[in-house]
Amino acid sequence: MPELPEVETIRRHLAPHVEGRTLRALEVLDDRWSRPLAGGELAAAVEGRVVERLGRRGKYLIWELAGEVYLLQHLRMTGTLLLDPQGAPPYTRVWLRLDEHDLAYTDPRRFGTGELALGGEALDAFFAARLGLEPFDEAFTTAHLHALARASRAPVKAFLLDQKRIAGVGNIYADEALFRARIHPLRPANRLSRTQVDALREAVVASLNAGITAKGASIDDFRDPYGVQGTFQDQFLVHLREGEPCPRCGGTVRKLRAAGRGTYVCERCQPRPRLRVAQR
């Protein structure tokens, strides 16, 4: 499922093929993708415009079009963009027709979305309402993360998954970062020490960087625009490794549920928080 590294992989692959080219046509085969706009309405706003830049913010792919028109694409769980596929791939929901290239957007579960922002202010407002800092932003410091953590009683796993706090971290990279930082996913965020927050910040950045270097993780659906799988799944430290030995201490990786998500943890390296007993 596309998280920040997978979306960044797609962006890096596609940018040289789409930047500077004209988006001739947008064919929306499933209006669910563009709602509340009808597919035709969204297409009318973007067709005929030059793609000035293909950007990314969190898990969003940003098609920056001439005239300050922005097409904001989220792949959610199973979305994939395929460059110049042969024929129509299964589950194709949208075609992006550029001069010289066709892109098929496929999405078996139909969770992915395409939204429109008209003008820089609308774009800024869109992301301000949805996303916190980028983990690769200079402002993503230990002090910043510590301030956020102190204000949240939520389990740190839920804290990491909240896009309004940190943009781009999903279930895979949250598990990997917490393992690297030796922090139990159920520990309340406001009970992390500054040292732990510092370790967590470093671990988030390191995990995401490792994912980008490996061109993303392909558990089931993710493919790059050429249809090639990423390799980060081969480097998972704990994610999906239930019952296997911990790569650090040899203990057993266990699966539990945190923030409503399957969560993998070595409880020897990541000690479970002790229950606090209310006293009178």
Place this chain on the structure above:
DNA sequence: GTGATAACCTGGGTGC
């Protein structure tokens, strides 16, 4: 105001 949970959605796996 904050955190927890359900709903959206569909393919794949499991059990009967």
Place this chain on the structure above:
DNA sequence: TGCACCCAGGTTATCA
């Protein structure tokens, strides 16, 4: 073999 059920998870809406 075929059917029913459950699980996976990013985001949003709703509830406590």
